[in-house]
Amino acid sequence: MTKLNQILAVEKGVKSDVQRKVTDAYHQIQKAPLLSGISRTYQPIDDEGEQLPPESTRVQVQADEVLKGVGVALARLFDVTATKDWANCEARADVVVDGTVLLEQVPVTYLLFLEKQLTDVYTLVSKLPTLDPAETWSRDEATDTWRTDPVKTTRTKKVPRNHVLAEATDKHPAQVQVYNEDIVVGYWTKVNFSGALPQRRVNELLARVQKLQDAVKYAREEANGTEVVDKKVGERVFAYLFA
Template sequence: MTKLNQILAVEKGVKSDVQRKVTDAYHTIQKTPLLSGIARSYQPIDDEGEQLPPESTRVQVQVEAVLKDVSTTLSRLFDVTATKDWANCTAKADVTVDGTVLLSGVPVTYLLFLEKQLVDLHTFVSKLPTLDPSEAWTLDENTDSWRTEPVKTTRTKKVPRNHVLAEATDKHPAQVQVYNEDVVVGYWTKVSFSGALPQRRVNELLTRVQKLQDAVKYAREEANGIEVTDRRIGEAVFGYLFG
C-alpha cells in the first residue's frame, strides 16, 4: 500500500518530467514541416521525354498521437496530485510536547503552515532585547520594569583660585597664577530602568519554540505516514478533453 510520504517524494520529479515532456510536445507541433508530407510523380508528354524520379516526404508528426502522449503524461501528474490532495484531507496527527498533547488531530497542511511560522518566530525571539549583563537588575513592581541599584555620583563646579608665585615688593607687583579647581557642589543618584528581558528568559522562550518545532515535525512525519488510496483522475479528465 502506498503511503503519503512516498507520494510526496515522487511528486516533484513527476512535475518536472511532465513539464519537460509537455513543453517538448508544444514545440514539436509548432514545426509545420514535421506535420506536412507530399507525394508527387512526373510523367513526360511522350516516351522520349525526360524521366524524373518520384518525390515524397512523409508526415513525421501526427497531432492525434501527440495529444495521446500529452494525455498519458499529464494523467500521471493529475493522478499523483489527486492522490496527495485526497490524502491530505485525512492526514492528521497530534502535536505532543513533553508528553502532553498540545494540539489534537491537526491536518498535515496546517502542520506545514506551523513549521514555516515557527521558523520566523524563532528568529523573532532570538532577536529580543536583553538586559545589560554588566548590571545587577531587579524587577520594579511600580513600573513593571527592570531597575538597577542606585548609583551615587558627584556634581562638581570649577571655582577660580589664585596661586601666588611671588609676593609683591616695592618694585614689582605680586605674580599670581589663576587656575580652576573642581569643587563638589552636589550629588547625583542614578537608577537605570529597562523594558528588556533577562537572557535566561529569552533562552527559556527559545527552548519552548524549539520544542514545538520538533513536535510539529514529528507530527508531520506521522501524518505523512498514513496509507493512501491511489486516485485515477487523469483518465476521466483527458478522456473527456481529447476523447
C-alpha cells in the first residue's frame, strides 16, 4: 500500500519531468517546418526531355501525437497530485508535548502551516531584549516593570575659596590664591526601570517553542505515514480535453 510520504517523495520529480515534456511539446508545435511535408515529381514534356528525380519532405511532428504525449505526461501529474490532495484530507495526527496531547487530529496541511509559523515565533523570541546581567533586578508592582536597587550618589557644587600665600604688610598687600572646592550640596537616588525580560525567561520561552516545533514535526511525519488510495483522474480529464 502506498503511503503519503512516498507520494510526496516522487511528486517533485514528476513535476519536473512533466514541465520538461510540456515545454518540449510547446517548442515542437511552434516550428512550422517540422509539421510540413511535400512531395514533388517531375515529368518532361516529351521523352527527349530531361529526367529529374522526385523530391519529398516527410512530416516530422504531428499535432495529434504531441497532444497525446502531453496528455499522458500530464495525466501522471494529475494522478499524483490528486492522490496527495485526497490523502491530505485524511492525513491527521496528534501534537503531543511531554506526553500530553496539545492538539488533536491536526490535518497535515495545518501541521505544515504550524511549522512555518513556529519558525517565525522562534526568531521573534530569540530577539527579545534581556535585562543587563550586571544589575540586580526585582519586579516593581507599581509600574509592572523590572527595577534595580536604588543607588545613592552625591551632588556637589564648586565653591570659591581663598588661600593666603602671604600676609599683608605695610608695604605689600596680601597675596591670595583663589581656588574652587567641591562641596556636597545634595544626594541623587537613582533607580533603573526596564521592560526587558530576564535571560532565564527568554531561555524558557525558546525551549518551549523548540519543544513544540519538535512535536509538530513528529506529528507531520506520523500523518505523512497515512496510507493512500491511488487516484486515477488524469486519463478521464484528458480523454475529455483531447477527444
